[in-house]
Amino acid sequence: MYLRVLETVDEDVRGGLISSFELGEKAGVTPAQVRKDLNFLGGFGKQGVGYQIAALRDELRSVLNLDKEINVAIVGAGSLGQALARYIIGRRAVEKDYHLRLAALFDSDPAKVGMKIGEVPVHHVDRIPEITRERQVRMAIVAVPAQAAQRVVDACVDAGIEAILNFAPVKLKVPEGVRLHNTDLSVELMHLAYYL
Amino acid sequence: MYLRVLETVDEDVRGGLISSFELGEKAGVTPAQVRKDLNFLGGFGKQGVGYQIAALRDELRSVLNLDKEINVAIVGAGSLGQALARYIIGRRAVEKDYHLRLAALFDSDPAKVGMKIGEVPVHHVDRIPEITRERQVRMAIVAVPAQAAQRVVDACVDAGIEAILNFAPVKLKVPEGVRLHNTDLSVELMHLAYYL
DNA sequence: TAGATTGTTAATCGATTAACAATC
DNA sequence: TAGATTGTTAATCGATTAACAATC
Incomplete structure (x- = not known):
């Protein structure tokens, strides 16, 4: 679901960044859940800043093996x-x-x-x-x-x-x-x- | 899943009765779970005896509205x-x-x-x-x-x-x-x- | 009465949420 | 430095399991 949000979100508008609050709202989960999940998958995200949309998207694709045929x-x-x-x-x-x-x-x-x-x-x-x-x-x-x-x-x-x-x-x-x-x-x- | 088990089980062989152990095994859950679920839906089942297959099947059908078109x-x-x-x-x-x-x-x-x-x-x-x-x-x-x-x-x-x-x-x-x-x-x- | 098995309570487990210190 | 937001721990919540008294 996170990946789906990242694929449909407008990158330019927010300087390529997204917070756990916004990502959670769009995915239908709490911000705490977002942070826990993303942290479990690897330490993307920067304190005080948020998550880089493009980088996170690529990470998730790779974790989910969507980059392999x-x-x-x-x-x-x-x-x-x-x-x-x-x-x-x-x-x-x-x-x-x-x-x-x-x-x-x-x-x-x-x-x-x-x-x-x-x-x-x-x-x-x-x-x-x-x-x-x-x-x-x-x-x-x-x-x-x-x-x-x-x-x-x-x-x-x-x-x-x-x-x-x-x-x-x-x-x-x-x-x-x-x-x-x-x-x-x-x-x-x-x-x-x-x-x- | 319980209903599906009840529909495929042979009634005659067991005197029309099934225990939470057997039902649980066939449905892939613990006996405790079976008893909790069935008790929540209504007090079918008799202590020391088990559940009547035919009656329970009809009860579940009715609970799930499968008897309405x-x-x-x-x-x-x-x-x-x-x-x-x-x-x-x-x-x-x-x-x-x-x-x-x-x-x-x-x-x-x-x-x-x-x-x-x-x-x-x-x-x-x-x-x-x-x-x-x-x-x-x-x-x-x-x-x-x-x-x-x-x-x-x-x-x-x-x-x-x-x-x-x-x-x-x-x-x-x-x-x-x-x-x-x-x-x-x-x-x-x-x-x-x-x-x- | 003895054996079996439910209904139900108490204990355990895991997942979610809240809170906050770390840090960008 | 001040504000923001993560990473992470502690608290909460709910669901599952174990245990056992009730009872057929």
């Missing part, structure tokens, strides 16, 4: 998988330094194998090991039905993938050392309905 | 909006008691207005007030570009919508009494890249 695969070429694919491809077309590169798509449905989203072909899931290795894919996005998700994730892990973003509505098991994040659309929708 | 609109018929539309329509086709009903889609692009996703037509965003009122839409999903999001949300709020799920990467303002949830895909992707 990362090859990502999407498993599941249903409507969600396709939407995610278009998102990444589209974003990369607009921002030339967007850090994600969609290297491959996978699906188990023979009708989908051979299709292309943009320039990126859909392969059969059986080829996950082969193609992710070949294309040096480090990150996978899982957008398959719940009952297929664990199998897919196991294949990804075996193929050496280090980070997984899971959209399937199941708790998945991954070995130590592999990062797993979950975003569960159906839970979000339920959560919202709770307040009606 | 809710009309939802999606604003933004780009690839994400379409994917979400297909998700809701598809889920409703499979589970006849799925609680969400996609009542309308909106977009500002004249090329998209008039399109249909399944049976559901895409209207121009200017018609949000008119159509959401007419179709008794209580919930909106926002899947438009960041710069359009606040305007769209304002229109939804004015039209009396009570809950909004926002996919645009911006902090939005809504008046007291309107529920706003955010799921930010680009933040998820950044977060994951952080660990590489």
Whole structure:
């Protein structure tokens, strides 16, 4: 969120500086939180002065690895998988330094194998090991039905993938050392309905 | 998460009962947490016995309002909006008691207005007030570009919508009494890249 | 009655906030 | 030097966990 603020803020107007107060207000957190967070990430900021916008922005980009190009695969070429694919491809077309590169798509449905989203072909899931290795894919996005998700994730892990973003509505098991994040659309929708 | 466990667990095998230990294990939380949560929601559960699966399931469904049918609109018929539309329509086709009903889609692009996703037509965003009122839409999903999001949300709020799920990467303002949830895909992707 | 498991209180832990000394 | 704002410690707050009495 800090990075997003730093990217949208007008540098010139404030001599290239921003205080924890202003940054906090724009990011929706307290100034104390801002200082604690930024100090934890490294000693940017100068007492009595504030934080240099440009320098801090670059620091955060680097901390978040946004300055490295990362090859990502999407498993599941249903409507969600396709939407995610278009998102990444589209974003990369607009921002030339967007850090994600969609290297491959996978699906188990023979009708989908051979299709292309943009320039990126859909392969059969059986080829996950082969193609992710070949294309040096480090990150996978899982957008398959719940009952297929664990199998897919196991294949990804075996193929050496280090980070997984899971959209399937199941708790998945991954070995130590592999990062797993979950975003569960159906839970979000339920959560919202709770307040009606 | 508890509800999801209760929906997938085999009732017959355990005499229709489940303990906080088992429920916690399957949901990925401690037994103490389970008991605290379920007790907060209402005094289900019997000492020395456990929780009745079927009864607890129905209770949770009712607490989460999953037993009420809710009309939802999606604003933004780009690839994400379409994917979400297909998700809701598809889920409703499979589970006849799925609680969400996609009542309308909106977009500002004249090329998209008039399109249909399944049976559901895409209207121009200017018609949000008119159509959401007419179709008794209580919930909106926002899947438009960041710069359009606040305007769209304002229109939804004015039209009396009570809950909004926002996919645009911006902090939005809504008046007291309107529920706003955010799921930010680009933040998820950044977060994951952080660990590489 | 004995065993099990909840409901609930007390203890622990971690995260957030407030405060202030350090220093630019 | 005076004013500003950070870095950092101490105080507060809330959430999680452990423990146990209540009770089925």
